[in-house]
Amino acid sequence: NNEKRNTYRxxxxxxxxxxxxxxxxxxMKRITxxxxxxxxxxxxxxxxxxxxxxxxxxxxxFIKECRLNEAKRLLQETDESILQIANAVxxxxxxxxxSTFKDSVGMTPSDYxxx
Numbered sequence: 001n002n003e004k005r006n007t008y009r010x011x012x013x014x015x016x017x018x019x020x021x022x023x024x025x026x027x028m029k030r031i032t033x034x035x036x037x038x039x040x041x042x043x044x045x046x047x048x049x050x051x052x053x054x055x056x057x058x059x060x061x062f063i064k065e066c067r068l069n070e071a072k073r074l075l076q077e078t079d080e081s082i083l084q085i086a087n088a089v090x091x092x093x094x095x096x097x098x099s100t101f102k103d104s105v106g107m108t109p110s111d112y113x114x115x
Contacts, residue, residue, distance in 0.1 A: 006053045015042050016050045023059065027066035028090040033059060067091070068104055075113040082109045 008016075019040055023031060036059065037044040051059050067089040074085045086097035086109075101109050 006049070008050050008053060012042070012046065012050045013054060015040050016047070016054050019047065019051060019059070020055065020062070023063055024066055027063050027070070028088060030090070031063060063090075064100065064104070068101060071097070071101060071109065072105070072112065075109055085109070 019036055022039075023036075033044050033048060037047050040047070042050075048059065051062070055062060057065070071085050071089045074080060074088060075082075078085070080088070082098065083094040086094045089097075091097035091100070098108055101112070105112060107115075
């Protein structure tokens with residue numbers, strides 16, 4: 001078994017967990033890797049490597065998943081417009097939201113709402 005296993009220090013894992021917690025509640029804001037790196041006092045390369053090692057996805061993928069999960073909930077549970085929902089989950093551009101949603105979910109937000 002030649003599988004290379006990455007190991008991280010407990011401090012790094014704790015920081016990455018704190019970043020995950022922060023992102024999962026603040027995903028609607030504009031979040032950059034640099035701002036997270038500065039806020040949590042961890043080098044950007046270490047943050048990216050550790051986050052992917054611990055969670056199996058990049059920080060950007062994780063933010064997108066948080067946004068799309070909340071968008072799905074809002075589409076099902078509210079009558080807000082697609083643009084309002086896009087803005088509520090952190091997309092400034094409605095068409096960018098719609099294309100991202102369609103690429104990930106396999107249907108447009110308005111089609112998803114009808115299901």
